[in-house]
Amino acid sequence: MTEKSSETRQATFAGGCFWCVEADLEKVDGVIEAVSGYTGGSVEDPTYEQVSSGDTGHLEAVQVLYDPSRISYDELLDVFWRHVDPTDPGGQFVDRGAQYRTAIFYHDDEQKRLAEASKKALEASGRFEKPIVTPILEAGPFFRAEDYHQDYYKEHAIKYKFYRWNSGRDQFLEKAWEKELPPPASRESSGEYTRPSEEEIRRMLTDLQYEVTRKDGTEPPFNNAYWDNKREGIYVDIVSGEPLFSSRDKFESGTGWPSFTRPMVPGNIVEKEDRSLFSVRTEVRSRHADSHLGHVFPDGPPPTGLRYCMNSAALRFIPKEDLEEEGYGRFLDQFEEDTP
Numbered sequence: 001m002t003e004k005s006s007e008t009r010q011a012t013f014a015g016g017c018f019w020c021v022e023a024d025l026e027k028v029d030g031v032i033e034a035v036s037g038y039t040g041g042s043v044e045d046p047t048y049e050q051v052s053s054g055d056t057g058h059l060e061a062v063q064v065l066y067d068p069s070r071i072s073y074d075e076l077l078d079v080f081w082r083h084v085d086p087t088d089p090g091g092q093f094v095d096r097g098a099q100y101r102t103a104i105f106y107h108d109d110e111q112k113r114l115a116e117a118s119k120k121a122l123e124a125s126g127r128f129e130k131p132i133v134t135p136i137l138e139a140g141p142f143f144r145a146e147d148y149h150q151d152y153y154k155e156h157a158i159k160y161k162f163y164r165w166n167s168g169r170d171q172f173l174e175k176a177w178e179k180e181l182p183p184p185a186s187r188e189s190s191g192e193y194t195r196p197s198e199e200e201i202r203r204m205l206t207d208l209q210y211e212v213t214r215k216d217g218t219e220p221p222f223n224n225a226y227w228d229n230k231r232e233g234i235y236v237d238i239v240s241g242e243p244l245f246s247s248r249d250k251f252e253s254g255t256g257w258p259s260f261t262r263p264m265v266p267g268n269i270v271e272k273e274d275r276s277l278f279s280v281r282t283e284v285r286s287r288h289a290d291s292h293l294g295h296v297f298p299d300g301p302p303p304t305g306l307r308y309c310m311n312s313a314a315l316r317f318i319p320k321e322d323l324e325e326e327g328y329g330r331f332l333d334q335f336e337e338d339t340p
Helices: 018-026 048-052 073-081 109-125 157-167 169-178 198-204 207-215
Strands: 009-015 031-039 059-066 102-106 136-138 142-144 233-237 243-246 269-274 281-286 292-297 307-310 315-319
Touching: 009 018, 009 073, 018 031, 018 059, 018 073, 018 157, 059 102, 073 109, 102 109, 109 136, 157 169, 198 207, 207 292, 269 292
Parallel strands: 102 136
Antiparallel strands: 009 059, 009 102, 031 059, 031 142, 233 243, 233 315, 269 281, 281 292, 292 307
């Protein structure tokens, strides 16, 4: 693996066949390198044959080197969850056996905290009918797999595509993540963020905030709190406080509403088809509070080409200097490179 520097960090995930996990993670913006290997067991430098026997205790895993200024660990966790079946204790899809189990291996206390919160949020979401069984374990020695297994999806593209399709992985994931979920129940906890009762929400919001978030309204352009806000900081849901967007991804769209190229924590965003106003648009809602935030359009600037057009009334801005005090200190790292 490429040498780790102060500007890069490591993450390790097990999600069944490492050919597929490596292929999925390596394509993510901000991931510098993904390496297939073995971890979690007791045998030093095992071979593929030894791991396949199930006697080593190792799992097929992928270790990622990533740039935290381009992708957060929270976002990596979201990518991981969306590419595995976290409810299967016996393997992944057609691959059965202890070496194909899922796991998140944390490298420090912050990764452990974020992984546990992410798992709780997934459990509370109701996305899967069965319990989430993916363990969160301390990272130990990681042994690089044989060269034949590295970049398998590139080096053996035809075989890989045939295997991937027949594994049933993509078919399962498409069904699981396209399922529309009901809004969370009153006072339901989703990890560290909660949705208050409707009575509490009505009391805590202004008329405009309530109209936008609970009745899918739209505030006037150029006459709202954040359309021209240029301060550094993050934007959180006005109801639950779940983090949504960063000033680093905000741009001047000319529309009169705050616009972003991407979410800061994709796991806190839900996108739904909206057929109102005699057109088909993609509505954006917050996952835990189920607040209507706005819409996303495919006419944004690089690097994503997307425009998340949001309502200021659905957001609360937290300046960079207040992040620690407000309990969002984990997001300070993304602003450090801009500090003299």
